[in-house]
Amino acid sequence: MRHTISVVVQNRFGVLTRIAGLFSGRGFNIDTLNVGPTQNDKVSRMTLVVVGNDQVLEQVVKQLNKLVDVLEVHDFKDGDVIDRELILLRVKATSSTRPEVMQICDIFRAKIVDVQSTSLSIEVTGDESKIDKFLQLMKPFGILELSRTGRIALPRR
Amino acid sequence: MGCDLLVQALEHAGVDTIFAYPGGASMMLHQSLTRSKKIRTILPRHEQGGAFMAEGYARATGKVGVVMATSGPGATNLVTGIADAYMDSVPMVAITGQVPTTAIGRGAFQETDVFGVTLPIVKHSYLVMHPGDIPRIVAEAFHIATTGRPGPVVIDIPKDVQKATAQVTWPAPMDIPGFRPPPAPDEVALHEILGLIEKADRPVLYVGGGIITSGAEADLLKFARSTGIPVTTTLMGVGCFPENDPQSLKWLGMHGTVYANYAVDDSDLLLAFGVRFDDRVTGKVSEFAKKATIVHIDIDASELNKNKVVHLPVLADVRLALRNLNQLLAKRSHSHLPKRFQKWREKIEGWRKKYPFSYSPVPGRIMPQQVIEELCRLTKGEAIITTGVGQHQMWAGQFYDFHHPRSFLTSAGLGAMGYGYPAAVGAKVACPDREVIDIDGDGSFLMNVQELATAMAENIPAKAIIINNQYLGMVVQWEDRFFSSNRGHTFLGDPKDTQKIFPDYLPICQGFGVPAERITKPEEVRPALQRLLASKTAYVLDVMVPYTEHVLPMIPAGGTVKDIILEPMQLGDAPLQSEVPG
Numbered sequence: 001m002r003h004t005i006s007v008v009v010q011n012r013f014g015v016l017t018r019i020a021g022l023f024s025g026r027g028f029n030i031d032t033l034n035v036g037p038t039q040n041d042k043v044s045r046m047t048l049v050v051v052g053n054d055q056v057l058e059q060v061v062k063q064l065n066k067l068v069d070v071l072e073v074h075d076f077k078d079g080d081v082i083d084r085e086l087i088l089l090r091v092k093a094t095s096s097t098r099p100e101v102m103q104i105c106d107i108f109r110a111k112i113v114d115v116q117s118t119s120l121s122i123e124v125t126g127d128e129s130k131i132d133k134f135l136q137l138m139k140p141f142g143i144l145e146l147s148r149t150g151r152i153a154l155p156r157r
Numbered sequence: 158m159g160c161d162l163l164v165q166a167l168e169h170a171g172v173d174t175i176f177a178y179p180g181g182a183s184m185m186l187h188q189s190l191t192r193s194k195k196i197r198t199i200l201p202r203h204e205q206g207g208a209f210m211a212e213g214y215a216r217a218t219g220k221v222g223v224v225m226a227t228s229g230p231g232a233t234n235l236v237t238g239i240a241d242a243y244m245d246s247v248p249m250v251a252i253t254g255q256v257p258t259t260a261i262g263r264g265a266f267q268e269t270d271v272f273g274v275t276l277p278i279v280k281h282s283y284l285v286m287h288p289g290d291i292p293r294i295v296a297e298a299f300h301i302a303t304t305g306r307p308g309p310v311v312i313d314i315p316k317d318v319q320k321a322t323a324q325v326t327w328p329a330p331m332d333i334p335g336f337r338p339p340p341a342p343d344e345v346a347l348h349e350i351l352g353l354i355e356k357a358d359r360p361v362l363y364v365g366g367g368i369i370t371s372g373a374e375a376d377l378l379k380f381a382r383s384t385g386i387p388v389t390t391t392l393m394g395v396g397c398f399p400e401n402d403p404q405s406l407k408w409l410g411m412h413g414t415v416y417a418n419y420a421v422d423d424s425d426l427l428l429a430f431g432v433r434f435d436d437r438v439t440g441k442v443s444e445f446a447k448k449a450t451i452v453h454i455d456i457d458a459s460e461l462n463k464n465k466v467v468h469l470p471v472l473a474d475v476r477l478a479l480r481n482l483n484q485l486l487a488k489r490s491h492s493h494l495p496k497r498f499q500k501w502r503e504k505i506e507g508w509r510k511k512y513p514f515s516y517s518p519v520p521g522r523i524m525p526q527q528v529i530e531e532l533c534r535l536t537k538g539e540a541i542i543t544t545g546v547g548q549h550q551m552w553a554g555q556f557y558d559f560h561h562p563r564s565f566l567t568s569a570g571l572g573a574m575g576y577g578y579p580a581a582v583g584a585k586v587a588c589p590d591r592e593v594i595d596i597d598g599d600g601s602f603l604m605n606v607q608e609l610a611t612a613m614a615e616n617i618p619a620k621a622i623i624i625n626n627q628y629l630g631m632v633v634q635w636e637d638r639f640f641s642s643n644r645g646h647t648f649l650g651d652p653k654d655t656q657k658i659f660p661d662y663l664p665i666c667q668g669f670g671v672p673a674e675r676i677t678k679p680e681e682v683r684p685a686l687q688r689l690l691a692s693k694t695a696y697v698l699d700v701m702v703p704y705t706e707h708v709l710p711m712i713p714a715g716g717t718v719k720d721i722i723l724e725p726m727q728l729g730d731a732p733l734q735s736e737v738p739g
Contacts, residue, residue: 010335014272014284021276062459068281068301071335 032150092142159288166295180227182254208238213583229267244570248307280308292329342473357426366393367431373476385495415512434464545601548630575604612695626704
């Protein structure tokens with residue numbers, strides 16, 4: 001099953017390696033990983049999306065809790081969490097296709113951040129299903145480059 | 158300077174002994190150690206020996222074992238000891254010198270990323286960047302190493318940090334908000350445990366290293382007495398319950414007693430206190446204690462439901478849990494309990510009588526089991542015994558009766574050969590008034606033989622008995638059972654002259670200035686052991702035994718009690734049909 005795990009950690013070197021090691025040591029690939037400071041600059045929040053066996057992931061969460069630099073761990077299930085992702089992409093756009101790309105951007109409330117003669121650079125945020133849908137629609141035009149932040153998440157309460 | 162701050166911080170932490178091997182990146186620290194009046198520095202002859210000494214010291218006392226090495230190879234030589242401390246939950250602080258911060262990442266001479274190398278085998282680790290952090294880091298390291306489930310903490314200190322100065326205050330406040338002590342035992346769960354005991358017919362206490370770590374042996378004895386529940390321990394728990402007690406089933410698992418394994422298999426309530434359901438205990442885990450309701454008390458939340466999903470997991474310090482259980486028992490009328498389990502204990506007695514540990518003497522040869530039985534008689538079971546890893550380790554556990562915790566020091570989880578003699582040296586430093594004897598194999602002993610030099614130079618009278626069969630005995634046993642006795646590089650003697658005893662430990666010991674003797678006949682065992690015990694210095698007794706002896710009983714890896722092997726192999730026995738044993 002797919003898990004979104006949010007880990008609040010002390011902002012110290014080595015923390016990322018300790019956490020990543022708990023996954024790699026069990027042969028788990030981390031799908032997405034996002035790290036950034038919180039309202040407290042001594043504390044960072046990491047959001048990991050991992051696919052794996054529930055029982056093994058429960059064990060990983062317990063091991064995360066054991067790390068001295070880890071302050072809080074949440075394993076989010078769908079529904080009790082707000083999640084977003086930001087992506088930047090460059091799409092092929094000639095004078096004939098540009099209006100259509102811009103129209104789709106409008107619908108998705110995506111921002112066009114750069115215009116070149118043969119391409120458009122676009123910024124879009126949203127939850128996973130929105131991002132996936134948007135990318136699906138962009139694909140026929142030709143996605144030249146793509147960069148995703150990975151999911152960030154907060155509990156609703 | 159940073160180096161002096163470190164030594165002061167160690168003194169503040171109550172350190173009286175450090176096992177330390179110097180080198181370029183740690184010599185500043187050694188210079189400071191020469192100025193300390195409180196700390197005895199013991200120079201091992203190999204960093205791995207130093208790490209095992211620190212473990213022996215820690216396991217014999219419960220205090221933190223402190224080891225230090227230089228950067229690069231010095232530090233990597235500590236890795237096995239750190240991994241061992243991690244597996245067996247031994248409180249250890251390992252200090253390593255590091256190349257100067259300006260040289261880190263440049264492939265400097267003797268540079269290794271020790272912080273990175275040790276990440277998966279430490280409870281926590283530090284790379285010190287500012288000398289002013291040293292007092293806080295050392296205080297945190299000792300707190301983390303000893304609090305909750307103990308484990309090793311690494312402190313890596315670059316040479317320029319050792320040289321730099323800083324203003325500090327003592328005592329240094331700790332800053333580890335993410336490190337929390339376990340909650341108090343849940344009252345409801347404890348009541349539920351008592352309810353389960355009331356309802357049970359065939360309960361068994363399966364207790365382990367957690368009892369020793371938390372100092373719960375008296376509470377365990379009281380609990381066992383007032384309930385009448387039979388007690389089996391893990392190898393890590395040996396000594397936490399007196400093995401000469403009628404309620405003791407000794408230890409369970411692959412080479413444990415038949416009656417302990419049968420009792421657990423037949424039990425309807427398994428009280429697993431301070432254990433971790435290791436595969437050497439459970440065999441095929443899905444079949445382990447299949448009929449039982451299982452209660453698991455452990456201080457480490459990650460152990461609950463890890464290897465075995467249990468019916469009642471309880472997160473608690475097992476000593477507090479047992480203390481509270483005893484209080485609750487005192488309030489209830491429970492005096493009927495020991496009587497209630499009388500029948501169950503009698504059933505186990507039947508197994509005990511039918512299946513004691515036993516061996517068949519080979520005429521004219523010394524049997525390894527005989528040596529250990531005799532040693533137990535001569536020392537009245539009061540010595541601290543350390544071991545290497547293999548057949549001799551199992552026989553030491555089987556044929557020596559342990560009455561006290563912290564008396565059987567063995568590399569249980571990691572199974573690190575070479576552990577025995579340095580661990581004995583460390584234990585002897587910590588407990589100079591107790592007899593400390595390493596029961597070792599010829600393979601294991603050779604792995605850290607250089608520590609005889611430490612024992613002699615530092616006047617540490619740690620003794621060693623080499624159960625010498627010229628083979629890697631445990632692997633040979635598996636070759637016999639699973640691979641038609643085809644020898645895959647398990648002969649340790651001289652292939653050019655298989656009749657010769659090789660290596661010859663007598664001149665080796667002589668070179669170290671350690672008195673040694675070799676015996677080959679059964680009648681020599683007792684007087685030779687008496688000479689070993691009478692020695693005021695380190696002493697080595699080389700005992701030649703047949704290599705054909707197997708450790709029995711044996712439950713093959715991944716097997717169940719149904720697969721238990723009780724009989725020695727007979728000529729022409731077919732190899733066991735099993736998946737490749739692990």
